[in-house]
Amino acid sequence: MRAGFLLPCLLLLAGCAAPAACPPGLSRAVLATAYFGLGRRDAAPVPEAAWQAFLADTVTPAFPDGLTAWPAAGQWRSGAAILREESRVLFVVLPGATQAEAIARLAPVEAEWRRRQGQESVLRVLSEGCAGF
DSSP states (O other): OHHHHHHHHHHHHHHHHSOOOOOTTOEEEEEEEEEEEOOOTTSOOOOHHHHHHHIIIIIHHHOTTOOEEEEEEEEEEETTEEEEEEEEEEEEEEETOOHHHHHHHHHHHHHHHHHHHTOSOOEEEEEEEEEOO
16 A cells, blocks of 8 residues: 555656746746845945946946846844844846856855955845746
8 A cells, every 4th residue: 555655646746846847938047136235334334336336347247148136125133133224136037047057156246245345144045937038
């Protein structure tokens, strides 16, 4: 009885592991979102001009095919306190890329932001989906 139950379950699970096909006109892509905080511990917040310069000289050359960026307001808990910080969100669609390739392209951009602005981290979120242009 176990083998009769186990085999169909394994076949069902194997089907779930395969990536879903994209609808016509769309192809597999990694969707990458990065959150760049503008707050700094011992200094004034990052000015808009610094973000625009970073976008022009670091982000755009790294993603010349296109990107979207917008302002955001983030918050998180640190101990008992709720901390708030203005942020910038970067969204990039990378058709045909793997998550490892997306990380390899994002990592230098994030490192440069941390270096320039004295940030501890950049939040990165990767997902896979379908995209078409």
